[in-house]
Amino acid sequence: MKVLVSLKRVSDPDNANKIKIAASGNAVDTAGLEWKTNPFDEYALEAALRLTENGKAPKLRLGEVVVVTLGPKECEQTLRAALATGADRAIRVDATDDALDGRLVALALKNLVGTEKPDLVLLGKQAVDGDSNQVGQRLAELLDWPQATFAATIREEAGALLVGREVDGGVLTLRVKLPAVVTVDLRIVSPTSVYSAHTEAAHKYAEGVRFAPLPAIMAAKKKPLDTKTLAELVPGAALSTRALKFEKPAARSAGIKVKDVSELVDKLMNVSKVL
Amino acid sequence: MPHALVVAEIAEDGKVKKATLAAVSFAKKARPAVGGSFSILVLGGSARAAAAELAGYGAAKVLVCEDPSLAKYTAEHYAPTVAEVGKTFSLVVATATSEGKDLMPRVAARLDAAYAGDCADVLVDGTSLRYKRPMYAGNAFGTVELTTPIHVATARQSEFDPAAPSGGSSPIEAVPKVAPGAAASRVEVVSLEAVKSERPELTEARVVVSGGRALKEQFFQVLEPLAQALGAAIGASRAAVDAGYAPGDYQVGQTGKIVAPELYVAIGISGAIQHIAGMKSSKVIVAINKDAEAPIFQIADYGLVADLFQAVPALTAELKKRKP
Structure with missing residues (x-):
């Protein structure tokens, strides 16, 4: 199986408290923020690696994983990190962050799919900066491919994937014939979430995403990394979404501390009257 | 037009x-x-x-x-x-x-x-x-x-x-x-495995009782009786879901469910921004946590600094006593 995984560099959400809004109010000030790969995209990469191996011998590649990002030169670090964890090849589409929106990213990926011809495109369900949650679905429509969003489990069948999706009422299982687009949720990196056609049914992965050992980090520097431009992929690319203003969420003030459960129930019954 | x-x-x-x-x-x-x-x-x-x-x-x-x-x-x-x-x-x-x-x-x-x-x-x-x-x-x-x-x-x-x-x-x-x-x-819909719960649906419940990683394997054992007493839906922090103590569709937060019940009871939840983004529109927020410095107390209407393994059963008992 050949899998295309799209990765986005985002400001580190674990340092989320440091997000500042520029005095003008029309931009988020990213100066001083640490960058990292969007966590949901890291999970997509982990799922792609699991789908192209047998679980027992991760070095034995049973397919190809191509990682792609859209962004400036610095984003190549994101790609190198993905190559170090096991991706085979990388593509960077040169663009500045402020020249991109979800519509353009989907159009650019559609064009790349045309040349790369993957069996599967795997993406995070959303990026934790824009929280837009649209690229996978848009891409599936542009390609006229089936989609399975918010995937918690993936099981490879002959020419298809059985995907367990996290939906409001529980888990909805879809069978999508390849080629397809799948976006992943948190639990896709659980020990028994992803099985390729070659993984033993009893196999359990370590929880979470894999880390690259030092020799792999060195070797990743020699793996192929191609560059394309946004204009090449989307001629006349123009934004259709513009942020006009940013603001902090309204603060909610701290209430009072109660001394015990009895006082708590008193307050809920007699002051807030919510019981 | x-x-x-x-x-x-x-x-x-x-x-x-x-x-x-x-x-x-x-x-x-x-x-x-x-x-x-x-x-x-x-x-x-x-x-x-x-x-x-x-x-x-x-x-x-x-x-x-x-x-x-x-x-x-x-x-x-x-x-x-x-x-x-x-x-x-x-x-x-x-x-x-x-x-x-x-x-x-x-x-x-x-x-x-x-x-x-x-x-x-x-x-x-x-x-x-x-x-x-x-x-x-x-x-x-x-x-x-x-x-x-x-x-x-x-x-x-x-x-x-x-x-x-x-x-x-x-x-x-x-x-x-x-x-x-x-x-x-x-594409083919194979099955919908609905969450087997007698509790109301998380996004529509009047009361939500949510638990964090601190509950460990006793997540449901501790929360179920309280949820029962309050007629509440059960939610979870991302940390509790990540650790496998609660299913993924229980997660409340920016990347999970967004809830705004009349009463939100956060138990053993420290209050990461991404969690708060999913519940801050709740009318009344109660936090129970043994760490008095936990950020959740900065947005809670009522905070109780206590060991949740004692406080939650005590709260459940108190509710049953007052509202039989």
Whole structure:
């Protein structure tokens, strides 16, 4: 199986408290923020690696994983990190962050799919900066491919994937014939979430995403990394979404501390009257 | 003058999902900018009955597309018809449920329209619309403008009060199903494993009891009795879900469920920003945590600094005593 995984560099959400809004109010000030790969995209990469191996011998590649990002030169670090964890090849589409929106990213990926011809495109369900949650679905429509969003489990069948999706009422299982687009949720990196056609049914992965050992980090520097431009992929690319203003969420003030459960129930019954 | 179109959602039992009424409120708020009226589109295997439920909300029309192939929702089957109907409107909106979030970006791509997802507000500026959206894991709200002729959006359910019936009876009109593309023949709904719980649904519950990682393997053992006593739904922090103590669809937060109950009880939850983004619109927030410095206390109306393994059973007992 050949899998295309799209990765986005985002400001580190674990340092989320440091997000500042520029005095003008029309931009988020990213100066001083640490960058990292969007966590949901890291999970997509982990799922792609699991789908192209047998679980027992991760070095034995049973397919190809191509990682792609859209962004400036610095984003190549994101790609190198993905190559170090096991991706085979990388593509960077040169663009500045402020020249991109979800519509353009989907159009650019559609064009790349045309040349790369993957069996599967795997993406995070959303990026934790824009929280837009649209690229996978848009891409599936542009390609006229089936989609399975918010995937918690993936099981490879002959020419298809059985995907367990996290939906409001529980888990909805879809069978999508390849080629397809799948976006992943948190639990896709659980020990028994992803099985390729070659993984033993009893196999359990370590929880979470894999880390690259030092020799792999060195070797990743020699793996192929191609560059394309946004204009090449989307001629006349123009934004259709513009942020006009940013603001902090309204603060909610701290209430009072109660001394015990009895006082708590008193307050809920007699002051807030919510019981 | 093109108007707004609300895409309704039908529940498993064939009735209109209450969540749909948030998108109706969104459309009502937006309509001065888009010609003054809105219509509602209902799709499903037996959508006519559901359409009748929506005739009393002031829509110019309730459009119905009934077809056996629409009995089970898939984006591949729904998007072509929603886009075909939607292309004569300026705004197409659904509520940001898991179905709405799955469907509407696909509809947007079909219309080559820009998409504003999970909107907390819609602002009318003359004949322009602006969308206020939570971003950066809940650390900021961005106000965005979309520059395509048609806008596609989803409304965050907790930020829009359900529309109230306004009387009258909208005309109900059938629309044909649009033949889907090749994608539709390559997707199949295998099963829906509903969460087996006697508890109310998380996003619609009046009371939510939510637990963090501190509960460990005793997550349900500790929370169930309290949820029972309060008639509450059970939620979880991302940390508790990550650690495997609670299923993924229990997660409350910016990347999980967004809830706004009358009462939210956070137990052993420290209060990461991304969690707070999912519950801060709750009317009353209670926090129980043994760490007096936990950030959750900064937003809680009532904080109890205590060991949760003692405090939660004590609270359950107290509630049973006072409200038998």
